Amino acid sequence: MTVTTLATLAALGAFHGLNPAMGWLFAVARGLQERSRRALLRALPPIAAGHLASVAIVAALVAATRSVTTSTALAVVGGVLLVAFGLWRLLSERHFRWAGMRLSAAQLAGWSFLMSSAHGAGLMLLPVLVAEPVPGGHSGHLAAAPVGALSGLAAAGVHTVAMLGVALAVAMLVYQVLGVGVLRRAWFNVDRLWAGVLVAAGLVTLLRA
Amino acid sequence: MTRWTPDPTFYPSPREAVTAPAEKLAYVAAFDRTASRPDAIVVLDTDPDSPDYGRVVGWTDLPYVGDELHHFGWNACSSALCPTAPHPHVERRYLIVPGLRSSRIHVLDTQPDPRQPQVVKVIGAEELAKRAGYSRPHTVHCGPDGIYLSALGGADGADGPGGIAILDHTTFEVRGAWEADRGPQFLAYDMWWHLTQDVLVTSEWGTPPMIEDGIIGELLLGRRYGHAIHFWDLAKRRHVQRVDLGDQYQMPLELRPAHDPTKSYGFVGVVISVEDLSASIWLWHRDGDAWAVTKVIDIPAEPADPADLPDLLKPFGAVPPLVTDIDLSVDDRFLYVSCWGTGELRQYDVSDPLHPVQTGSVHLGGIVRRTAHPAAPDEALAGGPQMVEVSRDGRRVYVSNSLYGAWDDQFYPDGVGAWLAKLDVDVDAGGLTPDERFFPHGDEFRGLRVHQTRLQGGDASSDSYCFP
Numbered sequence: 001m002t003v004t005t006l007a008t009l010a011a012l013g014a015f016h017g018l019n020p021a022m023g024w025l026f027a028v029a030r031g032l033q034e035r036s037r038r039a040l041l042r043a044l045p046p047i048a049a050g051h052l053a054s055v056a057i058v059a060a061l062v063a064a065t066r067s068v069t070t071s072t073a074l075a076v077v078g079g080v081l082l083v084a085f086g087l088w089r090l091l092s093e094r095h096f097r098w099a100g101m102r103l104s105a106a107q108l109a110g111w112s113f114l115m116s117s118a119h120g121a122g123l124m125l126l127p128v129l130v131a132e133p134v135p136g137g138h139s140g141h142l143a144a145a146p147v148g149a150l151s152g153l154a155a156a157g158v159h160t161v162a163m164l165g166v167a168l169a170v171a172m173l174v175y176q177v178l179g180v181g182v183l184r185r186a187w188f189n190v191d192r193l194w195a196g197v198l199v200a201a202g203l204v205t206l207l208r209a
Numbered sequence: 210m211t212r213w214t215p216d217p218t219f220y221p222s223p224r225e226a227v228t229a230p231a232e233k234l235a236y237v238a239a240f241d242r243t244a245s246r247p248d249a250i251v252v253l254d255t256d257p258d259s260p261d262y263g264r265v266v267g268w269t270d271l272p273y274v275g276d277e278l279h280h281f282g283w284n285a286c287s288s289a290l291c292p293t294a295p296h297p298h299v300e301r302r303y304l305i306v307p308g309l310r311s312s313r314i315h316v317l318d319t320q321p322d323p324r325q326p327q328v329v330k331v332i333g334a335e336e337l338a339k340r341a342g343y344s345r346p347h348t349v350h351c352g353p354d355g356i357y358l359s360a361l362g363g364a365d366g367a368d369g370p371g372g373i374a375i376l377d378h379t380t381f382e383v384r385g386a387w388e389a390d391r392g393p394q395f396l397a398y399d400m401w402w403h404l405t406q407d408v409l410v411t412s413e414w415g416t417p418p419m420i421e422d423g424i425i426g427e428l429l430l431g432r433r434y435g436h437a438i439h440f441w442d443l444a445k446r447r448h449v450q451r452v453d454l455g456d457q458y459q460m461p462l463e464l465r466p467a468h469d470p471t472k473s474y475g476f477v478g479v480v481i482s483v484e485d486l487s488a489s490i491w492l493w494h495r496d497g498d499a500w501a502v503t504k505v506i507d508i509p510a511e512p513a514d515p516a517d518l519p520d521l522l523k524p525f526g527a528v529p530p531l532v533t534d535i536d537l538s539v540d541d542r543f544l545y546v547s548c549w550g551t552g553e554l555r556q557y558d559v560s561d562p563l564h565p566v567q568t569g570s571v572h573l574g575g576i577v578r579r580t581a582h583p584a585a586p587d588e589a590l591a592g593g594p595q596m597v598e599v600s601r602d603g604r605r606v607y608v609s610n611s612l613y614g615a616w617d618d619q620f621y622p623d624g625v626g627a628w629l630a631k632l633d634v635d636v637d638a639g640g641l642t643p644d645e646r647f648f649p650h651g652d653e654f655r656g657l658r659v660h661q662t663r664l665q666g667g668d669a670s671s672d673s674y675c676f677p
Contacts (some may be wrong), residue, residue, distance in 0.1 A: 161536040184217070
C-alpha cells in the first residue's frame with residue numbers, strides 16, 4: 001500500500017471515529033453511568049472490533065475479487081452501489097433499532113458491527129481499495145485471491161486503528177474535560193455529511209473506472 | 210425535518226435540562242364532555258413579559274368529536290441523544306394527541322406557527338386495533354427508537370389486555386404491540402422507564418368498561434381495579450416482575466422515575482385505599498436483583514358532612530384526597546402531589562426518596578372546600594389540582610382541574626368547571642405561591658374541560674436522559 005493509500009484509510013478511520021453514532025458516545029455513556037473511566041475504556045475495544053469486522057468484510061472482498069476480476073467492472077459496480085447507498089442514507093429517515101444499553105462486550109461488538117454495516121462504513125473505503133494496484137502482479141489469477149484478501153485486511157486494520165485512536169481521544173475529552181453538554185453545540189449532523197461522503201466516494205470510483 | 214445541529218430543546222442530562230430557558234407557551238388538552246363539539250389543543254401564553262400572559266392565544270379544534278383528550282406528548286425529546294439510537298437532529302415539533310375515548314391518535318405540527326398547531330395526521334381506532342391490538346391510547350413517551358404509547362383496552366372493544374403500542378417516529382405509523390411476553394400483566398395505565406438500565410415500568414387502572422361510565426363502587430370495594438406495578442426488560446420486551454401493593458390500594462396510576470439515569474427508583478401515586486379512603490405515594494427501588502415498593506407518603510381522607518358530599522361518598526362521610534397525578538422536578542428534588550378530591554397540591558422534598566418531607570401546600574377547589582383562587586377570591590372553584598406539570602427549571606408548576614369526564618361528573622356533580630393555575634416555586638426553601646396574573650378559567654375555555662398541560666420545549670414529564 002502506498003503512503004497516500006494509508007493516509008486516506010487512516011483519515012477515513014478518523015472520520016468514523018469522530019462520529020458519535022459509531023460508538024464513542026456509547027462508551028462515554030457507560031463511563032458516566034458507572035462513574036468510571038475504566039468502564040469507558042473497556043467499552044471501546046469491542047466497539048472497534050465490531051467496526052473492524054464490518055470494514056474488513058468489504059475490504060477483504062474487494063481486494064480478493066480484484067485479484068480475479070477486471071478492476072473496471074468492480075469499480076463501476078462498486079461506484080454505482082456507493083452512490084445508491086449514499087443517496088439512500090441521505091434520504092432515508094429510518095433509525096437503527098437496538099433497544100438495550102446494558103450490553104456485554106460481545107453484544108457491544110455486535111452492535112458496533114451492525115451500526116457500521118448499516119451505515120456503509122466499509123463501502124466508504126471502496127475508492128481507496130479499488131485504486132490500489134493489484135497485489136502480486138498476477139492480475140486475473142485465482143491464486144492471488146488470498147494475498148489480495150490479506151492486503152484488504154491490512155487496510156481495514158489501519159483504518160480501525162485510526163478510528164479507535166480518534167474515538168478514544170474524543171471520548172476521553174468529552175468525559176474528562178468538556179462534559180456531555182458539548183453534544184448540544186458540537187454534534188453537527190454527521191449523518192448527512194456521511195451520506196455525502198458515500199456519494200462522493202462512489203463518484204470518485206466511477207470517474208476512475 | 211432533520212436539522213444540522215441538535216434540537217436546542219434536547220439536553221443530554223437532567224443537570225443540563227434544569228438550565229433550559231423558561232417556556233413561552235403551554236399546550237393544554239381540552240375536551241367537550243357532551244361529545245357534540247370537537248376537542249381542542251389550547252395554547253396559553255406563559256411569557257410573563259407578554260401582554261397576553263396567562264391567556265388563551267391559540268386554539269386548534271380536532272377534526273372529529275368524542276375523542277376525550279387526556280394525555281399527550283412530543284414526537285421527540287432528549288432521549289434522541291441516547292447512544293443506542295442517536296438521532297438528535299430530529300425536531301421536537303409534533304404533538305402526539307390520543308383520544309382516550311375514541312382511540313383516535315392525532316399528530317399536530319407546532320411549526321411554523323407554534324400558536325396554531327395544525328393537525329397533519331389522524332390514525333384511526335381501527336389502525337391501532339389492527340396493527341397493535343389495542344384501544345384507548347393513554348400515555349405518550351418519546352423513546353430513543355420510536356414513540357411509545359400505552360393503551361388501556363384490547364382491540365375491537367375487547368376488555369384487554371391493555372399494553373403498549375409503538376409508533377414510528379418519522380411516519381407516525383403504528384408499528385405494532387411492544388410486548389414480546391406480557392406475563393401476568395393485563396391492566397394498563399402509565400408507563401415510563403429507566404432507559405440506561407433497560408427497565409420499563411407500567412401501572413394499572415382498569416379496562417374501558419371499568420372506567421368509561423365512572424368509577425364503579427362495587428368494583429372498587431371488591432378491590433377489582435389495578436393494584437400492582439410491573440417491571441419489564443426494555444431491550445427484550447419481556448415481563449420481569451409484578452409487584453403487588455396490596456389489593457386495598459386501588460389504582461396505582463402515575464409513574465415518575467428519577468430523572469438521574471444512574472438512580473434506580475421512582476414514585477407511583479395510588480388513588481385510594483378502600484380501607485380508609487386515604488391516598489398514598491410509593492417508592493419503587495431495587496431489592497437485590499429484584500424490585501420492591503415502599504409506601505413513603507400517606508394522605509388521609511378528611512371528615513365531611515355527608516350533605517356536602519356527592520352520592521358516591523355520602524356513606525363514608527369523608528373526602529378522599531384522590532391522588533390522581535404526581536410530578537417529579539427534573540433535579541429529582543421536589544415531588545408534587547395532586548389531591549383532586551380535597552383540592553390541594555402538595556410539594557414534598559424527596560432528596561431522600563425514602564423519607565419525603567412536605568415543604569409546600571396550596572388549596573384550590575376541592576369537593577367540600579371549594580377554595581377560590583386569589584385572582585378571583587369570590588368564585589368558589591370546582592374540581593381541584595389534577596394534572597400537574599413542572600417546568601424544566603423547576604420554578605413553575607401548572608395545574609388543571611379536570612380528571613376524566615365521567616369521574617368529574619361523579620365527584621363534582623354540580624359541574625367541574627374549567628380552570629388552570631400557575632404556581633411559583635421557592636426552589637431554595639421549598640414552598641408554592643399561586644401566580645395572581647395567571648388564572649385562565651371559565652369562558653376562556655369555551656365550555657371545554659381542561660386536562661393535561663405540556664410546555665413548549667419540554668417539561669418535567671416529557672423527557673428522558675441517558676447521561677447523568
